[in-house]
Amino acid sequence: MSNPVETAAQNEAREPAGADVSRDRLDLLQAALDHINQGFSVFDANLELVGWNRRLFELLDFPRHLARRGTHIEAFLRVNAERGEYGEGDVDALIARRVERARLFEPHTFERVRPDGQVVLISGAPLPAGGFVTTYTDITREREHQATLERTVAERTRQLRQSEDWLRLVTDNIPALVAYLGPGPVYRFANRRYAKWFDQTVESIIGKSAEEVIGPDLYPEIGPQIEKAFRGHAVAYEYSRARPDGRLAHMRSTLIPDRTLDGRTLGCFVLSLDATDQKRSETALAHAQRMEAVGQLTGGLAHDFNNLLTIIIGNVLALRRKAEAPAMPDLTAHLDPIFQAAQRGTDLTRRLLVFARGDAPDMKPVRLAALIANIEALLSKSLPRTIAWRCDLRDTEVVARADAGELENALVNLVLNARDAMPDGGEIALTLTRRTLTEAEADRAGVAPGAYAEILVSDTGVGMSDAVRRQAFDPFFSTKPFGTGSGLGLPTVYGFARRAGGGIAIDSAPGKGTDIRLLLPALGPETPTEDPADVSASATGKGELILLVDDDADVANVVRDQLCDLGYTVLVTGDTGDALDLVRDVDDIRAVLSDIVMPGQLSGLALVREVHRLRPGLPVALMSGYRQGPNRETGQGTGQGTGPGEARAGCPVLSKPFTTRMLAKTVSGILAS
Structure with a gap:
């Protein structure tokens, strides 16, 4: 779907053929925006329109010819000013003041009542490079409902002041937080929802000061609103507070003064409504959600990258051992930066997964x-x-x-x-x-x-x-x-x-x-x-036969050399079927070390189960380039969710890339178990 005015053909006439993919994506985004039940606009640093949706023009009755990129904000302001939405006064002066205010690029949230009685909530936030994004929400019905509810509560409270049972019956069944504050200010009444919200009961809250009930963290924000209500003004405001389960809730409150006929203020009625769902809808446009596909793509990339780093680190460690010979004294100075760079590559893959999966x-x-x-x-x-x-x-x-x-x-x-x-x-x-x-x-x-x-x-x-x-x-x-x-x-x-x-x-x-x-x-x-430097020296082998299973030949060669240098004898295979045959036929195999992800074959976890079926008690360890396993739903991956370095199947997991010391610790550990 295209934007409200420009057609796909018009867009195609202006853009080169190579932009088809980008245009399709923009059209897809525009279609999504057009389905949102809120108006939406984006103005750049020059206050020119760069993004919008159909609901913006339907909600505010703007002429459709303004729906094009580059339309200055002044054109929209002029439409509003000329039809009296900004009140009386010189049209140009009204527009100029609002343009100047827009150039400040400040966050803003306010409600505007249109001449036809429609109430629109306008909320805008500045963009990093200048400009701002704004959402427009029709809250007319909500305000009418709130006004009706406020009138109902006020009338019922006055009528039933002497009848606590009737008052409780009414207010406890209203889906809102209702209370009455007397001079002090202290609580004279609160319905069940209100008392529970502030961790009180309807009995315990009576007679307590507002500061004591609301608490020292929140009262500095709400206290001035209460003072204003006691001066005879109706007050509306919003605040946030953590629920008992830790989630943040947003409340929209109204304070209505209880005034006598001669103008004295006896107290104020409190009405609060839960606005959390509306806030969540508003912020959904401003914050992109992590997509599972991104996590899967990044996980696969990290797996392949960690395999490459395993090869690099393994070969560098082998060269460092050879560099200790007197004939090659300067080689270590060149190998250390390579090793450090490979380790930083390991950290990079971990940070990619932190970003993609929120670890x-x-x-x-x-x-x-x-x-x-x-x-x-x-x-x-x-x-x-x-x-x-x-x-x-x-x-x-x-x-x-x-x-x-x-x-x-x-x-x-x-x-x-x-x-x-x-x-x-x-x-x-x-x-x-x-x-x-x-x-x-x-x-x-x-x-x-x-x-x-x-x-x-x-x-x-x-x-x-x-x-x-x-x-x-x-x-x-x-x-x-x-x-x-x-x-x-x-x-x-x-x-x-x-x-x-x-x-x-x-x-x-x-x-x-x-x-x-x-x-x-x-x-x-x-x-x-x-x-x-405090890590103890790694244990070495005594010729024990280790079966190494990895479908990446380069990785397998590096790990084989590391195991041999540690004193183990190694059988290598890249096929899980061959691995099971060797486990069945070669009694001298003392342990199995296998990769987890081997496309087109049994996974490492499935191989563990088959090995334990063939030879119960044969030690098995796994290797993985994933920080968390590829099968996160079942928990069968690297096992990071079930314990440090241990898969749900009960096997230690060696995260790629790894050093010879880490490999020695893992293999000696399973042999000793």
């Missing part, structure tokens, strides 16, 4: 000085000779809770961004300190006051303008030439900082370089941290 990052206490020292050589060697590098670890004991892989990736992103900002050379400095932020300093970085580890990356490059600095953390925003920057570097760092409970701030000006401060909440220096 939590691996947050652990990290000694930051040690982590930075481990990657300093990589950082310094990534810089050209025209750029000087300085690393100042002023606090070597500071500890923060973070995902070490994500932190390394964040630092690499920051340093490479600084490098790209100095095409003619300069200096990059990385400084680690522990700081206690004041309230003003913390507010600027968007964090709470307290102790933080600050990682400062400074450069003497071209700097940023205010406009660029404000958009630096927007996804896909980049000042680099097309094809040289993804626009995801700084957004990735920003996301990492927020997940770690910290923040990030930029100080920059054109021609004066850039300072980027990464702030992570500091833990006490006594917090235990993991140190890879």
Whole structure:
């Protein structure tokens, strides 16, 4: 379906034939928008229309000739002004004021009553690159219903004030939260729903102050509304509060003053309606939902990538062992960066799966000085000779809770961004300190006051303008030439900082370089941290025969060599049928090590069941390039959901890629079990 005015033929006349796929996708999106029961519009930074749906024009009675890209917002405002929707006054002045207000690109939510009595809720939010997206909802029936309900509650409350039983009967059956506040303000009445909402009973809430019932977190927001109602004004407002099950609920409340004939305010009636479903519908347009297909695609990609990394890491480890010979003393210096890069590739696949499936990052206490020292050589060697590098670890004991892989990736992103900002050379400095932020300093970085580890990356490059600095953390925003920057570097760092409970701030000006401060909440220096150097030496084999099953010959060769170097004898097959024959016929096989995913054959889990049927008690371990198994519905994958590194079938799972030490620990473990 095309948009309300332009036909598919008109679009085709303007676009090249190569754009058919993109146009089809746009048409599909337009068709989806046209089925939404809310008006929808998107204006760019120039206040020109770039997106809309049919409901916008039906709801607000706009002329259809305005439904084209490039229509300025002034044209829509003029239609409204000329038919009196903005009240009396000079039309041009009314339009000018609203255009000026639109240019501020501020979030806005308000209701407008049209001349025909229709009530429209208008909610808009700014876009990262300028402009704004707005939704329009017809809430006339809801307001009429609410007004009727308010009148009903007010009338019934006055009539039945002396008859508590009748009052309770009525209000307890109204699908709303109803209460009455007397001077104080204190509660004189509340229906069952209202009392339960604030964890009270209809008996316990009577006589309590509003501040005590509503609570210290919410009362600063609601208290001013109550004060206004006691001054004789009807008040409508919205607020949010967590339900007992942890879900956030949105409430829309109205306070109606209880006034005498001579104008005195005796109290106020409270009416609250649950607006959670409506809020959920509104936010559905602003937030894209993760799709299961994306997770499956990313999982498959990660599996293949992890197989490649297994080959790289296995061969690098073999070369490192040979490099220990006196005749090749310099080879290790070249192999270490390759090994570190492969390990970072492992972290990358894990982060892809975190994004696609929503898995939590691996947050652990990290000694930051040690982590930075481990990657300093990589950082310094990534810089050209025209750029000087300085690393100042002023606090070597500071500890923060973070995902070490994500932190390394964040630092690499920051340093490479600084490098790209100095095409003619300069200096990059990385400084680690522990700081206690004041309230003003913390507010600027968007964090709470307290102790933080600050990682400062400074450069003497071209700097940023205010406009660029404000958009630096927007996804896909980049000042680099097309094809040289993804626009995801700084957004990735920003996301990492927020997940770690910290923040990030930029100080920059054109021609004066850039300072980027990464702030992570500091833990006490006594917090235990993991140190890879403390891991005990891996066990070695004594010639035990291991059956290795993997349909990827390159992966199988690497794992075979690692097992042989550990002292095991290895049989290799890429066919699960052959593997079962060998298990049945070769009694000397002491253990089986199999990949999980082997397209066109038995899966590793099915192979485990068959092996246990043929030879109960024969130890089996699995290998997988998935962080979570491919069959998440049954839980039969890598088993990450049933225990650390253990599949539901009871077998240890070795996540690809792995080091020789990890392989030795897994194999020696199953042989000893």
